[in-house]
Amino acid sequence: MLMFPQFRGDSTDFNNLAQKDDTASSDWLGPVSYAAAVRRAAPSVVNIYTRKLRREKTHPLLNDPFIRRFFNYQQQRLQSSLGSGIIVRDDGFIMTNNHVVANVDEIVVLLYDGRDVPAKIVGTDPDTDLAILKIDVDQLQPISIGDAMDAKIGDVVLAIGNPYGLGQAVTQGIISATGRNGLGLNTFENFIQTDADINPGNSGGALVDVYGNLLGINTAKLDRSGAAGMSFAIPVNEAQKVLNDIIQYGRVIRGWLGMDATPLNQDLARHFNTSTTRGLLVNGVFNTGPAQKAGIRPGDIVIGINGTAVTDRHSSASQIADVMPGQPIKLEILRGIETFTLTAIAGTRPVIAQ
Template identity: 40%
Template sequence: MKQFDIRIALLLLATLSAGGFIYPKYASTAAYSQLSQESDEAFEQLQTARNLSDAFKHVAKALRPSVVSISTESKPQNVSVRGFKVPAIPFGISPFFGDDIFRDFQSFEIPRTIPGKQGLGSGIIVESSGHILTNHHVIKGAEKISVTLSDDRSYDAKVIGSDPETDLAVLKIDASGLQAVKWADSDAAEVGEWVVAVGSPFGLNQTVTSGIISALGRDDMGITNYENFIQTDAAINPGNSGGPLVNLKGELLGINTAIASRNGAFNGIGFAIPSSMANQVMTSIMDSGKVSRGYLGVMIQDLNDDLAASFNFEGDGVLIGDVAPDGPADKGGLLAGDIVTRLNGEPAMNSNGLRNRVASIDPESTVDLEIVRNGKVLNLQVQLGVRDQAQLASWQSSGADSGSKVGLSVEVPTPELRDRLDITVSGGVVVTRVDSDSMSARAGIQQGDLILSINGNAIESMSDFSTAINESDVSEGIRLRIHRNGATQFVFMKSS
């Protein structure tokens, strides 16, 4: 029996020993089979990536005939520099011995020609008859505008109309049978959606880049007066301005307009005017050569928690800070301190959104406003007027002006304020607020600074300030002369 047990033990030992050598072989084979199966599944999944790649290729081909390159030339400027012819001074006599020696100075003009500027941009064909949509800043000040199609045909273009307040312009070339872009509904766009930008960065025509929608509804950027930008990480560089931002259906979602950058190059943040705004502006320009906007006649501001609590108000709304005398709001019964909660049934979430929506409504239209006054909900009907910049500046001259375009607010300093700030120079408007991360803040503008001039134009009133800011092109930059701490200096600020 004992011998039998020994035989059983030896048999088990032999089996285990054999298994020790055989098991790894079978294990390796099983693992390889698993890897092979995963590889086959991965190749099947790669079809999804190939489909996405094909979508980008199809978009590029579909957009190619509709995207144009725009080059501009501005007119050379003839200027004169004043010079002086100095009279002969006897040897050994210094002019410092008397000012009368300068009586014989003869002034003369030195003619000088400043060469015209050349610019590059992009555009998108919106009608087969030759209408093209681009940025206002692309063609601003141009004496000659040339449009080059994807097949290298070149045409002279004329400006049908432009709108600096949204930075859009419509051009026309003498051509027909062109491929017009298809429009997307930018209001239905979503963050994370794939997008494609096409244009001529640095003069490189038909450059295609891709990315996603990073954010929607970007405002208070200090780029234009009316802002509702689509933010994207698709590469946008100088020369892309005016070109299209499209979805993977090849439909126009926006017009590429600006980038946020510390060095002028692309840093992953670009902005496009949404197609809903662009289409409305374009249609108005093509119909009448200009853009007419609805005008409510109120100064509005956002509500913070403390301000809302002071009105015993909870929820979303926009506060009316002032009402223009005899304006549409005044005639419709609105008062300073009213809180607008709805416009035509849609919530009023913030001042910029409300302002854009009012401007998008045809003048003379009647709008329904839901407001909260002293804790009570009221419904009013107001007939909009036509937004007139001169009239608006005239009204604003009596109170604080919000330079939302550049991110600051100003007012005419009272004698008491001049004393408190130790302002010894005359004229100017004093900065009462600077928005954080605005172009004004980046340029170093501070609360209490006295703005004496803008781009060489003296600022004596609120009207002067409003006019100068509205006529300025933030993409080219604004030069301010300011007074601070008893000293006067220049500051230059420019949108990123």
């Protein structure tokens, strides 16, 4: 079973829950309906169908045109897959997961009103498993954008998507955790964890609050023994940056320091004769990169970034990536027994082939 030592989340003040102006809570009077939230959000969620041609290896005998014709053999086979997406702008931009549309030859979007239209890929961001599509039709209803920063553990959420290609369906659950990382799914991870079912075909669908506002993009479910009820969504705030950057720049722009680092542990701490066990041990720096220019050396231990203590590699990587190129990054460094601060100017993270 996977373990998640970086559990973080906001505590819930149960005394104030009944004071929220929340039509879905009904002041604890009993069962309620989320039909209004579904009516608001569902028209913005689309089904995505993809196809790709796969060229198969053949026996040399099958290279003979006569034999291929006689046996009606085709070297290419059509593979189909499915997923979900979210209309985020009335001019036809759709968010989905990158793994839904990666390496496909054709994409068809089925709208809530029954129209099916071809879609093209505007841009992808494998680092967050997000992709932006575009369709050229009118009378679209974009989803209402919420704020994942306001999401609390225990909040009721609804997952809307196209499970198993059966058509649009809704599942309900609560937010189990926020800020999940270290799952090894994406380069940058800051997942909302929920127990709402995210089944095959739901990838790229919407995770909404009880008002129908988008909180996240459903992306994965852990299907391991003892991991029932563990589904994950990418916060909408991060997805919005991906959307805006791809539309403006054609790709996502992220900050970069140009150094390779390893999370500090007790063994490394003993080796370097330091009492701290939290930090990033610098293994190397890129020649003329931002870290080298700032004076960072192999063997240095980064214990703070922009005033925030380093707790784990994943959070620190995301923190650096969030800094726009050209902006300063203050790094608290432990070198031997000396602690001091260096300022690096963020570079632009290179595009890494996936």
